[in-house]
Amino acid sequence: MLGQRLGIAxxxxxxxxxxxxxxxxxxxxxxxxxxxxxxxxxxxxxAGDPVQLIVIPLVVLGVGLISYKLxxxxxxxxxxxxxxxxxx
Numbered sequence: 001m002l003g004q005r006l007g008i009a010x011x012x013x014x015x016x017x018x019x020x021x022x023x024x025x026x027x028x029x030x031x032x033x034x035x036x037x038x039x040x041x042x043x044x045x046x047a048g049d050p051v052q053l054i055v056i057p058l059v060v061l062g063v064g065l066i067s068y069k070l071x072x073x074x075x076x077x078x079x080x081x082x083x084x085x086x087x088x
Contacts (some may be wrong), residue, residue: 010033016029017029019065023076030064033064037057037058041055041058048051
């Protein structure tokens with residue numbers, strides 16, 4: 001049951017990241033993926049799993065961080081608030 005909910009949350013996060021608008025929702029989706037992937041790496045490490053299983057979520061996290069840093073300026077909260085294109 002929890003696995004199904006987590007899978008739905010992941011799918012909704014992907015939709016939020018790919019959606020053209022909603023910069024605040026994107027921030028939360030990126031944050032959620034960060035917590036999820038750091039937790040996965042920690043869980044593998046705590047379970048004594050091989051290093052490869054610990055590194056995989058960290059590599060995916062790195063790809064996500066690159067995506068976060070390279071997103072267009074129009075999809076960033078600070079720039080959109082300063083330009084007046086988006087408000088709370």
